[in-house]
Amino acid sequence: MAQSDTVDRILDAAEELFAERGFSETSLRMITSKAKVNLAAVNYHFGSKNSLIHAVFARFLTPFSATLELAFDELDERTGKQPATLEQTLWALTVSAVRMPQRTEKGISIFMRLLGLAYTQSQGHLRKFLEQEYSQPFGRFMNLLKEATPELSSVDRYWRIQFMLGATAFTMSSSDALIDILENKLGVETTVQEIAARLVPFLAAGMEAPEKMLTLPSVSGASVA
Amino acid sequence: MAQSDTVDRILDAAEELFAERGFSETSLRMITSKAKVNLAAVNYHFGSKNSLIHAVFARFLTPFSATLELAFDELDERTGKQPATLEQTLWALTVSAVRMPQRTEKGISIFMRLLGLAYTQSQGHLRKFLEQEYSQPFGRFMNLLKEATPELSSVDRYWRIQFMLGATAFTMSSSDALIDILENKLGVETTVQEIAARLVPFLAAGMEAPEKMLTLPSVSGASVA
DNA sequence: ATCTGTTTGAAACATACGTTTGAAGGTGGC
DNA sequence: GCCACCTTCAAACGTATGTTTCAAACAGAT
Numbered sequence: 001m002a003q004s005d006t007v008d009r010i011l012d013a014a015e016e017l018f019a020e021r022g023f024s025e026t027s028l029r030m031i032t033s034k035a036k037v038n039l040a041a042v043n044y045h046f047g048s049k050n051s052l053i054h055a056v057f058a059r060f061l062t063p064f065s066a067t068l069e070l071a072f073d074e075l076d077e078r079t080g081k082q083p084a085t086l087e088q089t090l091w092a093l094t095v096s097a098v099r100m101p102q103r104t105e106k107g108i109s110i111f112m113r114l115l116g117l118a119y120t121q122s123q124g125h126l127r128k129f130l131e132q133e134y135s136q137p138f139g140r141f142m143n144l145l146k147e148a149t150p151e152l153s154s155v156d157r158y159w160r161i162q163f164m165l166g167a168t169a170f171t172m173s174s175s176d177a178l179i180d181i182l183e184n185k186l187g188v189e190t191t192v193q194e195i196a197a198r199l200v201p202f203l204a205a206g207m208e209a210p211e212k213m214l215t216l217p218s219v220s221g222a223s224v225a
Numbered sequence: 226m227a228q229s230d231t232v233d234r235i236l237d238a239a240e241e242l243f244a245e246r247g248f249s250e251t252s253l254r255m256i257t258s259k260a261k262v263n264l265a266a267v268n269y270h271f272g273s274k275n276s277l278i279h280a281v282f283a284r285f286l287t288p289f290s291a292t293l294e295l296a297f298d299e300l301d302e303r304t305g306k307q308p309a310t311l312e313q314t315l316w317a318l319t320v321s322a323v324r325m326p327q328r329t330e331k332g333i334s335i336f337m338r339l340l341g342l343a344y345t346q347s348q349g350h351l352r353k354f355l356e357q358e359y360s361q362p363f364g365r366f367m368n369l370l371k372e373a374t375p376e377l378s379s380v381d382r383y384w385r386i387q388f389m390l391g392a393t394a395f396t397m398s399s400s401d402a403l404i405d406i407l408e409n410k411l412g413v414e415t416t417v418q419e420i421a422a423r424l425v426p427f428l429a430a431g432m433e434a435p436e437k438m439l440t441l442p443s444v445s446g447a448s449v450a
Numbered sequence: 451a452t453c454t455g456t457t458t459g460a461a462a463c464a465t466a467c468g469t470t471t472g473a474a475g476g477t478g479g480c
Numbered sequence: 481g482c483c484a485c486c487t488t489c490a491a492a493c494g495t496a497t498g499t500t501t502c503a504a505a506c507a508g509a510t
Binding site for chain 4: 027028029039040042043048049
Binding site: 451452453454455456457458459460461462463464465466467468469470471472473474475476477478479480 | 481482483484485486487488489490491492493494495496497498499500501502503504505506507508509510
């Protein structure tokens with residue numbers, strides 16, 4: 001029980017601290033002291049701080065991508081020959097994320113926040129690692145989106161997918177703070193699951209909006225259709 | 226020409242590096258060497274690295290918030306007693322951002338990326354600084370949004386505003402990379418202005434989506450409406 | 451009980467950071 | 481010309497970081 005204990009304690013502490021403070025802002029000493037583990041243990045078990053970051057992601061991303069593949073399989077089966085709808089596709093993704101086996105009660109929000117950080121804090125090594133490890137389910141998701149929105153031009157689809165990713169990553173990456181603000185302002189308590197459930201209709205509606213292109217006034221005289 | 230030259234050179238270099246790499250990942254030595262300025266100049270002219278970050282934001286946020294107030298004034302005048310529509314409000318914001326006097330051609334994307342970072346890299350001091358300096362135009366924008374979406378519950382409006390902010394900040398903050406990817410994939414060239422023009426209909430549609438709340442399956446049996 | 455390979459521990463290493471110092475340059479006013 | 485002030489410069493300071501070292505502790509097998 002020696003090894004796995006130390007390794008897991010490091011992963012737990014690192015996961016939480018990374019989610020709270022970001023990668024650069026979290027030192028190995030913070031991690032090891034929170035994990036009640038010797039400083040050298042990180043480099044012994046993981047080799048480097050960057051590899052530790054990869055390990056933190058792999059620990060939840062690998063089961064997640066497996067769950068996701070199953071959900072997509074199930075979706076393919078259910079819809080048969082005709083393509084899945086946009087809401088079905090988004091919902092499959094959401095359900096997979098929410099259903100993930102959680103280590104702690106904050107598991108899901110840590111998960112989301114880390115994904116957001118991965119996208120935002122453009123750490124080159126992390127992006128490379130994620131791309132080469134999890135490109136398959138990602139590509140499959142993209143294909144489903146394409147089939148679900150045949151009326152969109154490729155260019156519009158491309159940008160709207162970015163908008164979706166942004167809305168999701170951004171909101172989820174600050175979900176804790178945003179939940180607190182809402183509680184203080186309106187006295188409403190919220191879970192990450194509820195946020196996800198609100199997000200899906202928003203994204204689907206934006207994705208399926210008519211393709212009217214507005215043109216920007218070049219200098220003056222702002223008028224709106 | 227001595228003082229202003231050094232100060233501006235520092236601000237230019239800092240702005241670009243912060244946008245590229247984030248705050249913690251950018252050292253004063255990188256900034257001063259890019260600006261071809263002595264290391265001590267930053268602490269001499271700005272006092273500290275944090276104050277430099279504030280100065281970088283103030284330099285573009287102050288004129289922007291002035292432009293924005295004017296755009297909102299104009300909008301109020303044009304719509305008279307009845308509230309502005311959602312698209313009008315978003316459009317006023319977009320036009321103000323795009324019309325900002327640019328120092329460089331990349332000005333607008335740097336501007337967006339920094340705003341995104343400010344939201345994401347939860348640097349306590351930055352958030353505090355922005356809140357107390359620019360709360361007025363922000364609050365005014367929020368009020369316009371509220372008037373434009375009277376059918377939304379407060380909670381839904383709150384979350385959908387976060388979704389909008391996320392889609393915008395995220396996309397704009399990576400706009401350079403995303404534009405490159407699109408060019409390589411589909412051979413289409415894009416400007417930041419075009420992205421903004423595509424963003425507005427997406428956001429408006431998402432904001433005005435019907436408020437159906439989907440419920441998440443707790444354990445198994447994923448079925449979608 | 452002893453040996454072997456693995457894991458922990460305290461300490462040190464080299465490096466990078468933000469900041470401070472004090473002298474040297476430069477500039478305008480008198 | 482001299483003085484006062486502002487700005488630049490090279491160097492150093494103290495601290496924090498990721499990583500390495502090597503001896504001690506431990507575990508399981510023989």
